Amino acid sequence: MTIEENSKYVIELQNISVYYNSHTALDNVTLSFRQGEFAVILGPNGSGKTTLLKVLSGLCKIQKGSVKILGQTPSYYNFLLRRKIAHVAQIESIDPRLPITVRESVAAGRAGICGLGRPLTRVDWQLVDSLMERVGISHLANKPIGHLSGGERQKTAIARALAQQAPILLLDEPTASIDPIAQKDILDLLEHKIDLHSFTTLYVTHEIAMMPNRCDRIIMLQKGKVWADGKPEELLLEEKLEELYGGNGFCCSSRFGFHHSHH
Amino acid sequence: MHEILGIPEYLWRPILAGFFSGIACSIVGVFIVTMHLSFLGICIAHSAFTGALFSLWIGWNPLAGAILFSLIASAIVGPLADRGELSPDTSTGIVFSTMLGLAFLFLGLIPGSKASALSLFWGNILTVSRTDIIILAGIATLLIILFTVFYKEIHIVLCHRQVAIYVGIPSALIFYLLIIATGLTIAVSLQTVGGLLIYSLLLNPSASAYQLTYRFKYMLILSILFGIISCWGGIAISYKFNLPTGATIILISSFIFILSAILSPKKQIKRVKNV
Numbered sequence: 001m002t003i004e005e006n007s008k009y010v011i012e013l014q015n016i017s018v019y020y021n022s023h024t025a026l027d028n029v030t031l032s033f034r035q036g037e038f039a040v041i042l043g044p045n046g047s048g049k050t051t052l053l054k055v056l057s058g059l060c061k062i063q064k065g066s067v068k069i070l071g072q073t074p075s076y077y078n079f080l081l082r083r084k085i086a087h088v089a090q091i092e093s094i095d096p097r098l099p100i101t102v103r104e105s106v107a108a109g110r111a112g113i114c115g116l117g118r119p120l121t122r123v124d125w126q127l128v129d130s131l132m133e134r135v136g137i138s139h140l141a142n143k144p145i146g147h148l149s150g151g152e153r154q155k156t157a158i159a160r161a162l163a164q165q166a167p168i169l170l171l172d173e174p175t176a177s178i179d180p181i182a183q184k185d186i187l188d189l190l191e192h193k194i195d196l197h198s199f200t201t202l203y204v205t206h207e208i209a210m211m212p213n214r215c216d217r218i219i220m221l222q223k224g225k226v227w228a229d230g231k232p233e234e235l236l237l238e239e240k241l242e243e244l245y246g247g248n249g250f251c252c253s254s255r256f257g258f259h260h261s262h263h
Numbered sequence: 264m265h266e267i268l269g270i271p272e273y274l275w276r277p278i279l280a281g282f283f284s285g286i287a288c289s290i291v292g293v294f295i296v297t298m299h300l301s302f303l304g305i306c307i308a309h310s311a312f313t314g315a316l317f318s319l320w321i322g323w324n325p326l327a328g329a330i331l332f333s334l335i336a337s338a339i340v341g342p343l344a345d346r347g348e349l350s351p352d353t354s355t356g357i358v359f360s361t362m363l364g365l366a367f368l369f370l371g372l373i374p375g376s377k378a379s380a381l382s383l384f385w386g387n388i389l390t391v392s393r394t395d396i397i398i399l400a401g402i403a404t405l406l407i408i409l410f411t412v413f414y415k416e417i418h419i420v421l422c423h424r425q426v427a428i429y430v431g432i433p434s435a436l437i438f439y440l441l442i443i444a445t446g447l448t449i450a451v452s453l454q455t456v457g458g459l460l461i462y463s464l465l466l467n468p469s470a471s472a473y474q475l476t477y478r479f480k481y482m483l484i485l486s487i488l489f490g491i492i493s494c495w496g497g498i499a500i501s502y503k504f505n506l507p508t509g510a511t512i513i514l515i516s517s518f519i520f521i522l523s524a525i526l527s528p529k530k531q532i533k534r535v536k537n538v
Contacts, residue, residue: 079432092425097473099297100423105426108426111427112430119415144477145422
């Protein structure tokens with residue numbers, strides 16, 4: 001799908017800076033994304049990718065600049081805006097004894113948009129079940145979420161985010177723990193859903209091997225700054241990537257026609 | 264002696280108080296246990312106790328002071344535990360020790376006999392008034408309504424806090440609502456179970472239920488069931504053997520916890536994870 005040049009911006013970041021004590025996580029970042037745009041954010045560890053997504057979800061305080069998403073300012077208390085943003089975060093450790101099943105965890109994606117105090121409808125549950133089937137976790141439906149492997153939890157998180165059917169999709173290394181065969185399948189699913197629903201998507205990864213098959217735009221971050229911003233064919237070049245990753249070697253995907261580079 | 268359904272009339276009030284206290288404490292206990300906020304529960308329990316002593320000192324109804332102080336404690340420790348700007352244990356510990364200090368200060372300031380103050384330590388379910396029962400029934404009903412209407416939100420906030428935030432559930436609102444509900448429950452149950460013992464009634468039934476199921480709905484039902492069994496069992500045993508009622512309630516709830524821990528399917532999970 002091509003992005004119309006005149007389609008409106010749904011995400012606008014103006015001169016954003018985020019500091020963690022003396023560390024600068026984001027340094028004067030200005031970016032905007034059009035409706036339906038599929039952008040991949042690339043950069044080495046600690047370049048500010050995850051912080052950028054947290055800023056968009058309103059879960060990270062900015063020290064400078066302004067953020068507008070769908071015309072609103074994201075914040076910790078702006079939960080109504082977060083219903084329009086599906087966020088697949090990096091997996092965190094959870095208590096294996098928690099009383100919540102995989103199906104209930106996926107259904108959480110519908111919980112916000114359903115409205116306060118309103119139970120999920122049969123249509124909601126059908127969507128939950130079909131997404132679980134699609135990402136390959138149907139057989140785990142009644143298992144406690146804490147008993148899943150990292151990859152299975154990541155699939156659960158992806159199904160949950162897709163269940164939310166939010167116009168903005170933030171994906172933070174969504175396939176990092178998934179095995180390579182399932183990874184391709186999950187990427188195909190994500191791309192299909194993104195095309196189908198015209199989600200504005202920000203896909204964060206630090207590994208080229210985990211890039212989606214196609215995207216509209218690549219943004220490269222380094223030390224909290226936008227180091228490069230352009231079309232994939234302009235930026236996915238071996239010399240660019242080597243420069244971005246500081247020549248420390250990076251994983252290249254054969255689908256981009258690169259060779260593995262080791263220094 | 265006048266009897267209703269074969270039970271002496273004077274025992275009906277404690278039975279009803281135990282029933283409603285069992286329900287209310289067990290429901291908020293699910294919140295405390297699932298979110299691992301045990302210390303916060305202790306802190307609010309002691310704050311309610313301090314408030315009741317404050318009331319006795321200045322001549323108020325102990326319930327009013329208990330509600331006031333437990334809400335003050337909730338208002339202080341809630342945001343600290345929620346936002347994590349300070350270590351929640353440290354901040355709760357500071358509020359807890361301050362409240363305990365105040366409790367002993369008020370105890371010292373109460374003029375004349377300290378008997379009514381000391382009874383707040385142990386509580387006395389046998390002397391519970393009609394008004395106390397109505398208040399307990401009110402809070403139990405309120406909690407059942409809260410947990411029924413907002414079941415899906417509460418479930419996700421308790422088990423999946425981060426996810427609740429991401430999907431747009433007003434998790435802070437739900438969290439504070441539950442903290443306030445905890446404060447109120449503790450305050451109104453104070454005279455029934457006592458300041459020192461209430462914490463066990465909050466924790467034991469829900470911790471027992473937590474051991475036995477991975478289903479949140481069943482955890483709630485089991486917790487309520489264990490709460491009521493503890494209260495009724497405690498009243499029956501204390502009546503039969505002439506023992507302190509508060510103590511027998513707690514000991515029964517502890518016994519249920521030990522049984523649950525032995526029978527827990529989660530015990531194996533923990534062992535497997537540790538291998």
